[in-house]
Amino acid sequence: MSTKKPLRPLYFGGAAAVAAVTVLGFAAPASAETPVEEPSSFTSAFTVMATPDNVVNTDAVATPGEAGATGQFTFRVNSDLEIICYDITLEGVTGEYMSPAKTATHIHQAAAGLAGPPRIAFPNPAPVGDGPRTSSGCLQGPFTTGILSNGVDTGDGFSLKTLEADAAAFASDAHTVAFPAGVVRGQLAQVPVGGLQTGGGATAAAPADVTDAAGVTDAGGVTGADTGAATNLAVGVGAVGLLALAGFGVSRRRSARS
Template sequence: MRPTVRRIAILSAITTVSVALSAGVASAQDTEVPEPSSFTSMFTAMATPDMVVNADGVATPGEEGATGTFNYRINSDEEIICYDITLNGVTPPYESPARTATHIHEGTAGMAGPPRIAFPNPEDDGSGALRSEGCLQGPFTTGVAPEGTDTGEGFSLAQIEADPSSFFTDSHTANFTAGAVRGQLTSVPMGGVATGAGGAASENWAPVALGAAALVGAAGVGTLVARRRAQD
């Protein structure tokens, strides 16, 4: 084979491999999806700067006066998590070694832990608050791979349902890299049935039409208004 032809063949092979690898990575990324018709559990976190700790578990207060409301609805059967996040008093730009700076981490109160899910960073909604909402479907990735394995790999939403207190949520900024605000997940009753820690809501119940917004009120009173679905 002539040198020029051989070089073209080699370059073509490299390109083919590169495209295949890129396709493989893309297929493993979290996918934005429509809201599912039902959920197996719901969680909320009222995030504050005093909850933040650094990688060594040492208290490292976040941005003074900032707050965050993180509301999550989970369908663990379909591996879908819907998020409704509002930050007040948090000053971008965001900064994190992960592919976004807003996460759910695995870690109990006062402890650090690896990110398991990376959410789109909240953006100014015109009122001065930062908002982000939508739904993601796994398998989940974070872009953090300290030992060659992404910290989202192998993670399942059922792990949150089994032990929500072992997970926290936060947002990181350039001025507060350990976290501007942080809060531990707390389960929210759904349709009168406690969820989380092994609980599951009846499939005959669903959130009211307010959808994710209903969780904002629920976070304050510890309950969730629900309606019964019409029976077939």
């Protein structure tokens, strides 16, 4: 007999919502993605070790985030269903979130050292305070971010199959009032779904048309210093060990329900 986990509420930071109204001139849709239960299988999985030294500004100039802060992002994807499950932990992060997007925690289409637009906005890890901040759940597309480029939301039309095709061309980050360019950032590195192969994380060329809307400064879409390449390599090589230590959610969550 299986027991289904209750859905976690999908909530967004107030500062991000206010910024979206101020920067864009109108309130973006509250959400398009739908919180869903974890699917029975995944087509891919990814991990991110996010650090402050990987953050750059909109001009791709190194703009370090909060000293001592770290972020661990784990993503499990079923691209056939357009579902992404996430487990996010931020440590050493202080202060309130802030971003012109509808949340301050994202996946951006941006290779290491380059800027790029957010494609998915996740609920901000909580609680805001001195301890670790966490967030987990599953979202099903279509996705929206609240950031417009040429009048179109940067999540519009995005498919998880694009992420699967070139994971190193994507980065995860979070933004705060004190560190609007990004408090931490790291590139995605593919890891084995079934533990049978090593992950990737090779350097990727910049994706086409990855510039945020004119006048919109979401430093989240612009993180990732060149040092991210070295971080990716370390993550890729150590991916299997990381999964073993973390009890990776691909089997962890499903076994809990079976």
